[in-house]
Amino acid sequence: MFQLLLEPLQYDFMQRSLVVAVLVGILCAVVGSYLMVQRLALLGDAISHSVMPGLALAFALEANIFIGAFIAGVISTLLIALIHTRSPIKEDTAMGIVFSAFFALGITLITTIQKDNKVDLNHFLFGNILGVSWEDVITTVVIAAIVVVIIVLLFKELQFYTFDPLGAQAAGLPVNLLNFGLMILIALTIVASLKVVGVILVLALLVTPGATAYLLVKRLHQMMILGAAISVVSSVSGMYLSYYFNLPSGPAVVLVSAGFFTLAFLFSPQHGLLTHPQRSRAGSPLLREIKSLLRARRSP
Template sequence: MELLIEPLQYGFMQRSLLIAVIVGMICSVIGSYLLVRRLALLGDAISHSLLPGLAIAFILGVNIYLGAFVAGVISAVLIGWIHTRSPIKEDAAMGIVFSAFFSLGIILITIVQKTNKIDLNHFLFGNILGVTLTEVRDTAIIAVLVLAAVALFYKELLFFCFDPLGAQAAGLPVSWFNAGLMILVALTVVASMKAVGVILVLALLITPAAAAYLLVPRLHQVMLLGAGIGVVSSISGMYFSYYTNVPSGPAIVMVVSGLFFLALLLSPNYGLLMRTRPNAKSQP
């Protein structure tokens, strides 16, 4: 019990654990949709596209999270525009946009750091131990908005993700649902970048949902179990980081990756080790 209680004596650990739980939950829920639609690269594209928004917002003196969100939405719209207005496939459009935005962001951050002694690099790898109460509040507000939207439009998003053509034939505004999903992804990435950084956020978006996908059959079950895996991974990664003095973001990612490989080996239906076990009914 002392090992569990000791880190909670410090205010920074309390704030870090709280934001880790929030991020682990919403990333898993939104990541379930990306997994179903086979758009895992979209989360990576949007996360890398936040950097120029951060730098421009800092230059203009506005909220950097607002700048990151605007940049994420612009990148998502640009990906869709390239895909629909040209023969370029969606995965190629994502690669083009996120590499261009990421490069622009690095250039702008370098320019900012020449005249201002400020470290914007922690947005690349996260700095969860440095979160403030204001950032915890902002992350909680984003989480409430994201989860409320998912709860309100769960059936429609389910139909849209599994059968876009059927949803369109049924009269659902498919383009609006696609845009809404993009916005939810951008909000989730913005909420997560302080915890694990834009480079590692894809792991929290996809890996917990992928682990749950190997264990349960239905989307709502994937969301619930994935959220549980994300929360447990975030808390475990924080404690591991505290006691071993390693970066918190990578520690969280390593824990959730370990749980995924454990599910890959032991899943009742898809587990690699379970497939090699002889069937008891086939034994003489």
């Protein structure tokens, strides 16, 4: 058993990818909790898709791809905010427009530069954690440190703002700055996570561990800590599964964390589907309506 755990660690690439997976797991669970409580899960998806053109341009210009992705992510959130404040278009529609346009631009750019640069579109879409360098590890450590320190320092302000934005504004907190800061933290987190799971699956790391923890605890900081723990376990076990069964690593991590969510969904002491069977009747109104429609047809 012990041997089973140690064997992959003799490889340099496995050490690097485990470190990155654990860091990204913690980061995503903590920052993703804010997305979840603000009902902004879609924004996580929007930003992650929007970083594609930044990645492509950085590659073509041989600049740092983290910086390219971060800039593209921030520009997309600003555009989303501009569209929904300066027109009657609602925020979710604005997100849909911006992120699909950025994503399309990213795919176009990457396909164009693919021939000369030997980049693989699949690595952007699904991540390439086994290919992380020590430089990537350091970048991830720095980003994780910055984000976690900011969240610890601003915890009470961010909690007030995300719970009751109007109340926070009425108390004189700079809510627009807090909101923008939160967007930056989300963009940084997504950029750091791209190597692990890629653009498409980042959302899973952001919302699934936090949602799992939400079913088990009742306070925001508990949700972040438990979410981070679940996320770390998912990342590590996903990586081992991927090593021993030759599975793609990003999807393996995501599947394990979805498995944990399913367990919490079924067995959570307060909210579980099986521990609180009376709630499982939620489906019955639908059945009742179908039955009544059928009855109405039979007896005209």
